[in-house]
Amino acid sequence: MSQPTTPAAGRSLVCTGLGFTWPDGTPVLDDFHLTVGPGRTGLIGLNGSGKSTLLKLIAGELTPTAGSIKVTGDIGYLPQHAPLDTHLRVDQALGIAHIRAALHAIENGDAAEEHFTTLGDDWDVEERARATLDQLGLTGIDLDRTVGDVSGGESVLLRLAALLLRRPDVLLLDEPTNNLDRPARQRLHAAVAGWHGILVVVSHDRELLQLVDRIADLRNGEIHWYGGNFSAYEDALAIEQEAAERTVRAAEADVQRQKRELADAHVKLARRVRYGNKMYATKREPKIVMNARKREAQVSAGKHRNLHTERLKEARERLDQATEAVRDDDEIRIDLPHTAVPPGRTVLTLQALRTRHGTHAELEVRGPERIALTGRNGSGKTTLLRTLAGDLPPRNGTAHTHVPHRYLPQRLDILDDTRTVVENVARFAPDATNNRIRARLARFLFTGARADQPAGTLSGGERFRASLAALMLAEPAPQLLMLDEPTNNLDMASVRRLVTALESYEGALLVVSHDLPFLKELGITRWLALHDGELTDTEPQ
Incomplete structure (x- = not known):
């Protein structure tokens, strides 16, 4: 693990009287104070509390409307959503292409002064780059390969590798494990565990938060500190x-x-x-x-x-x-009797199915089974779900759902951003009266003016809750619910709400997730794995 170059005792991050307001006048932070020293800090809080905005302010991507931010040393920042240019080479994505070019020029006999200036003391840049890639499980990725050839999870690890090679004094990570499969998460966990500078990580990944030295809970515009990891925080x-x-x-x-x-x-x-x-x-x-x-x-x-x-x-x-x-993280409380599936009823049948991704699957689902679909990034899980939902035609074979079903994609793009929450739910239940929709939406914590918000103005957690409401309140009631990485970008309270809501669901459930604690809380009854294009039953995780 590449480590920061500034002595630990000399590093600090201080926010004083910080204020930030969006251009439309919406306040996020007001007279906010924060001091962070060396060590690993887990920054948690409800969706919309300002965690990601705070990291962007510290990283310099946003300008505060008041106060000051003082950082000792260099900052490395990994945002939630920063897709890499697919045309870049890996060494360009890592930020070392110009150093490699200078090194190769010198090795080929070009002794121009600018090459030595560019190279500096970084004669082992290629060895360090490959060692960092190996550490993050990217062993097979060549420095001259294009980024377009890597999966989404690998691109996250590539961005992290670029930061580690820079050896920043302050490392900011915003939901870094989103969309990472289990092996990739474990490698990122190891990188975090080995970090000795200032690290601030925003995450809902409880396993990752077990590795931090302290928890900073951002609530109502103030930081509340708790010593120890996430378990110690929960106890306190x-x-x-x-x-x-x-x-x-x-x-x-x-x-x-x-x-x-x-x-x-x-x-x-x-x-x-x-x-x-x-x-x-x-x-x-x-x-x-x-x-x-x-x-x-x-x-x-x-x-x-x-x-x-x-x-x-x-x-x-x-x-x-x-x-x-007293914290009032309201829970979703719903009753969905019409989603019930009798134990012997056939819910889903896959016969000689081959998806566009090349996955081959034979499967029969009966009754209210709760199935976890696992597999490496890029193994074809999302393609399989989209095929089952009817969004993609199979290459061969058949995928037949025998009951009403709904599919919630990772992108949460089932909502019309120009319509209100009520109007969006009404699209899925056209025969329901306005009063009936509002009464049922209240159980998803959308009451009064909240139910009349345009979907485009919702926070990540609110958008997920509205999407879930639209699917679960649909008519006819879904007796097969398919969810693709549902906990991505959800805060702890929202994950608890999701688990509570799904406890009331009486139909069959098919969930793609790398969040093992979440899957265990759901009471999974069957585990399926996608590996080398084959769908097979596997042992409980």
Whole structure:
């Protein structure tokens, strides 16, 4: 692993009073502060909280509207979505083409000064490049090969290799394991585990977050720090939330007590008023004395009432503060009885199927099986799903679905960006009334104005939730649901919501995913693997 050149003690990343607002006026960060030293930091938070925007600001791809960012050393940044030019050679993608050219020129006898200037001390550039590629599992990739020949997962590793060769002092990674297969994820995990500079990684990959030294939770525009890896964070958060809930219960009890005391105070004051009026009416004391006592009673009553009113106000404020400390990551709660599939019913049949990718498959699915489809990047998993969904015709053989089915692609492109969430769902359930659609969308956490948002304005997590709602609320109800890498770009809360939603689904499920913890939470009943063009049953992961 190539390491940063600046001494660890001298590296730092500091954001002071940072502010950023999108051109349309939408605020993202306001008076934000962050200090990161050497070590591995996992940056987590809800979708839309500003994690990716923060990395872009630090990397210089966006300009803050307020505050400052100071970084000691060189920055390396791996964004979520940065496709490589397919016409580039591998050495160009790695950023070493000009150094190789200078090296080769010198080896061929050209002693021009500019070649030595370009090369510097990097005489072993090719050896370092190949060692880095080997470390990331890209052993068979030649430096003169074109990028267009590599898979999507390999292109992510190529971009990472380019950063490692630069040896930056600060490394920023934004969802680096998206679309990586299991072996590629493991190699990236190893690269992260071996990093000794400043590393900030945005990820929902729980296995990757187990390798960090600390968790930075971005919530409501502020960073909350937790020492240790993701498991330590979950343990600390559970203790924190248990304490917060106890505080809420105590604050609620205090509010009720203050309400009772205020009511008692009103009763006592009313009795004093009645007694004073009675004494005044019977004229048992001189008028001047009674008027003085009446004024004193009114002043005392006002102070008493104000005291209890103020105490109630303070109790309510404490309750509000305590309630804010309790996280409210709402869960999707749905009931989908019409998706149920009887245990013996045939759901899917593949006979002598050969896809455009060249995959050969024979398969029969019966009843509400929950199937995980695994395989290396580029093995043809997405092509197989698209063939089953009817988006691509098979090269040979047949793929027959015997029940209503729906397919959710990685790109989440089933929504019309110009239509609202309600209108998009209505496209899949044209006979459902507006009120019925809204009532069911509320269970997917789209209520009121949220349901009237155009799909083009939704965050990644919201878009996934809207897409899932459109499929699962479709008519007829899908009894076979096919999902392609559904957890990509989802925050932890959204993944939990997805698992909760799929727990209510009673049909057959076919999921492509490299997220092993997610698959285990789904209760997978059958594991299939694509390898060398063959679809076969495999052992549980």
